[in-house]
Amino acid sequence: MGTAERRETSGDGTEAREVTRRQAAQAPRATGAAGRQADGGPAREAPEVRAAYRPLWVEEPAQRRRLPDPVRTAAVRAVLIIAVTLIQATVAVLCTLAGSWLAFPMVISSVVSTIAATWAVLDVWVTRQVWNQRHGVVSTPASTARALRRERRQARRAERAAERGRARIRRRGGAGQLSHP
Known part of the structure; x- marks a missing residue:
């Protein structure tokens, strides 16, 4: 309000x-x-x-999280470079159709801009991967992996309990056994 x-x-x-x-x-x-x-x-x-008040729009919660700042800046940079590349390519085509002397320099700059745009897109991808690696990605293990870990844990607990029982019998010196060897 x-x-x-x-x-x-x-x-x-x-x-x-x-x-x-x-x-x-x-x-x-x-x-x-x-x-x-x-x-x-x-x-x-x-x-x-x-008259009943009717809002112009209803705000809804975002479906996806916001991109991290470095990734977002790389994405904006890539979009701007791609836009400039498309404009240069359009100007190169129009200059070629018009037979202007500017056609050759525009074609060369369009090729260079295409390489730069490809580099910018790769930069977004690499920046995103680096961000995920440095700041951690929340990964949940599959239910099968969780079940296997649970079984291993229970087996270790049972083994430790049995070892404690054997150690207790050894400490008593064999007392409590029905027959002696």
Whole structure:
């Protein structure tokens, strides 16, 4: 809600709408549920205030996360270079069709710009890979890998428990056994 808007409710508090300052100044003031104005007369609402407030757009949450800053700057740079390359290629074609002396230099610059545009796109890809490698990508293991790790953990626990039991028997010196070897 901006600074030029305020919430307004009807007298019984059931309906809420946003009204701009200009609309609120034009509408007569109603005081309470009785529907009487401050001067004692019946309350009248302006037609534009009576109409339901309908927003121009509804904000929705973003579906994807925002690109990291280095990746975004590389992408913007690549888009600008590609745009310049396309403009140069168009000018080269038009100069060639017109038979202008500028055709040859524009073709050469278009070839150079194409190489630069390819480099810029590769730069976006490399920057993205480097960012993911340095700042970590959240990866969730597959359920099979998780199950295998769980089984290995349980086997290690069982092995440690058995070893503790054997060590306890050795510490007692064989006491508690039914027969001696």
